[in-house]
Structure formats: structure tokens, C-alpha cells
Amino acid sequence: xxxxxxxxxxxxxxYVWGSYGMVLLVFLIxxxxxRHRRARILQQILLMRDEGGD
Amino acid sequence: xxxxxxxxxxxxxxxxxxxxxxxxxxxxxxxxAYRIMFIHVPASILSMFIYxxxxxxxxxxxIFNTRLSSMMASALAPTGALLAFLSLWTGAxxxxxxxxxxxxxxxxxxxELILLFLYIGFIALHASIEDPRRADRASALLAxxxxxxxxxxxFSVQWWNTLHQGATIKFTGTSMHEVMxxxxxxxxxxVWLYAIAMTLIRVRSIILERESKTQWVAELMEVKR
Numbered sequence: 001x002x003x004x005x006x007x008x009x010x011x012x013x014x015y016v017w018g019s020y021g022m023v024l025l026v027f028l029i030x031x032x033x034x035r036h037r038r039a040r041i042l043q044q045i046l047l048m049r050d051e052g053g054d
Numbered sequence: 055x056x057x058x059x060x061x062x063x064x065x066x067x068x069x070x071x072x073x074x075x076x077x078x079x080x081x082x083x084x085x086x087a088y089r090i091m092f093i094h095v096p097a098s099i100l101s102m103f104i105y106x107x108x109x110x111x112x113x114x115x116x117i118f119n120t121r122l123s124s125m126m127a128s129a130l131a132p133t134g135a136l137l138a139f140l141s142l143w144t145g146a147x148x149x150x151x152x153x154x155x156x157x158x159x160x161x162x163x164x165x166e167l168i169l170l171f172l173y174i175g176f177i178a179l180h181a182s183i184e185d186p187r188r189a190d191r192a193s194a195l196l197a198x199x200x201x202x203x204x205x206x207x208x209f210s211v212q213w214w215n216t217l218h219q220g221a222t223i224k225f226t227g228t229s230m231h232e233v234m235x236x237x238x239x240x241x242x243x244x245v246w247l248y249a250i251a252m253t254l255i256r257v258r259s260i261i262l263e264r265e266s267k268t269q270w271v272a273e274l275m276e277v278k279r
Contacts, residue, residue: 009089010085012087012151014147015087015150016089016147018147019090019093019094019144019147022140023093026139026140027248030133034252034256034259035255037259038262041262041266042262048267
């Protein structure tokens with residue numbers, strides 16, 4: 001089986017890759033969001049400590 | 055613990071996709087379109103399982119007034135909602151070529167859609183209440199009541215005549231090719247580990263957000279300069 005045949009998925013390319021593509025997209029968005037949320041709260045804590053501390 | 059789960063999830067994704075796309079044979083009835091199964095089934099199973107875990111944590115938080123269990127429930131909800139969405143999305147893209155329709159108001163599809171709305175409702179309700187402890191209690195109640203929907207999804211294919219097929223994997227023997235089963239199992243583990251990793255990262259952020267004014271947070275290594 002060639003790569004072209006593999007990607008064509010025997011005529012079901014749109015359905016198969018549409019499924020896996022959306023999964024990839026959703027997972028990437030989720031990963032970016034959880035990392036962003038963690039970075040943001042760590043940043044806030046730093047700021048608060050600098051204001052309230054010493 | 056997070057890197058451990060993330061890396062093992064990645065390994066199982068690679069293994070599962072390899073088995074699913076390169077080793078597993080083409081299905082006699084469905085051709086290549088059946089390969090959507092390798093993500094559709096894990097996403098669906100975990101969307102239900104995560105809901106039960108979330109409702110369980112929410113109930114613990116409600117009964118014993120433990121803050122961490124409520125935070126776990128809040129951390130699980132977004133991942134569960136995304137998996138419920140992916141279950142519906144991949145199901146639609148599988149349904150179109152096989153049933154001739156993106157969507158039917160079938161018992162299983164409808165109850166899975168309700169599951170997605172329950173997740174969204176949980177998140178929205180929690181976000182709409184200012185005081186986190188009150189938000190925990192109100193959304194816990196929603197989660198617990200909504201959990202009756204999970205067995206409805208699970209048994210819908212037996213209780214009603216639906217377009218959706220019944221369970222293929224049974225404890226009493228399975229009517230599926232062995233490689234397909236292994237690929238599916240690998241993908242199930244991958245999504246499971248992924249969900250654990252996402253939840254743990256998220257719960258750590260939630261703990262920090264809620265406890266940001268306490269002394270121990272200020273003394274954390276990560277925020278030390």
C-alpha cells in the first residue's frame with residue numbers, strides 16, 4: 001500500500017482524518033490551556049508575594 | 055507524576071495508532087472507515103467514566119466537606135466535556151458514511167449529547183457562583199443528579215431499538231479481530247492516561263488559585279526567585 005492510498009483511506013479520507021484531526025486539535029488546545037492557566041497563577045502568586053512581602 | 059502520565063499516554067497513542075492504522079486489517083463491512091473506532095470508542099467510554107468519577111468526587115466534597123475532592127471534580131469536568139464532544143464529533147463522521155446521516159435522534163446519541171450538556175452545565179454553574187465553596191456544593195448537586203444519565207447511555211442500546219450498534223467487546227468472548235482489540239485497548243489506555251495528566255495539571259492550578267493567599271503557597275519552590 002502506498003502513502004497516497006493510505007491517506008485516501010479508500011474514499012473515507014474526509015471522515016477518518018476529520019475525526020483524528022479534530023481529536024488532535026482539541027487535545028492541543030487543551031494542553032495549551034492547562035499550561036497557560038498554570039503559568040498565569042504562578043505569575044500572580046509571584047506578583048502578590050512581591051507586593052505583600054518584604 | 056504529571057510527566058509520567060504524559061509520556062506513557064504519548065507512548066500508548068503511538069502504539070495504538072500504529073496498530074490501528076498499519077497492523078489492523080481492513081474491515082470487511084465498513085472498509086477503512088471503521089478506523090474511526092480507535093478514537094471514537096475510547097473517547098466515549100472515558101466521557102462516561104470521567105463523569106462518574108467527577109460525580110463521585112463532587113459527592114465526597116458535598117458529604118465530607120473536603121475541599122480537595124471538589125477541586126478534583128472541577129478539574130475533571132473540562133476534559134470530560136471535551137471527550138464527550140469528541141465522541142459526538144467522531145460519531146457523526148462515522149455515522150455519515152455508514153448510516154447516511156450525521157445525526158439521528160437515537161437514544162444513545164441523544165443521551166451522550168445530554169452528557170455533554172451536563173458537563174457544560176457543571177462548568178457554567180461553578181463559574182457563575184462567586185464563592186468557591188458554594189459553587190462546589192451547587193455544582194456537586196447537579197453532577198450527582200446528572201449521573202443517572204450515565205447508565206442510560208450505557209444501556210441505551212439494549213433498552214431501545216437504536217441505530218447505534220451494541221457492545222462488541224463482551225466478557226463472554228468478543229467478535230473482533232485480535233489486533234483490532236489490542237489497538238483499541240492501547241488507545242483506551244492512551245486517552246485514559248492523557249485525561250489523568252490533564253486533570254492533575256489542572257487541579258494543581260486550581261489548588262494554587264484557591265490557596266494563593268496562604269503561607270505555604272508563598273513558600274513554594276516554583277514561585278521562589
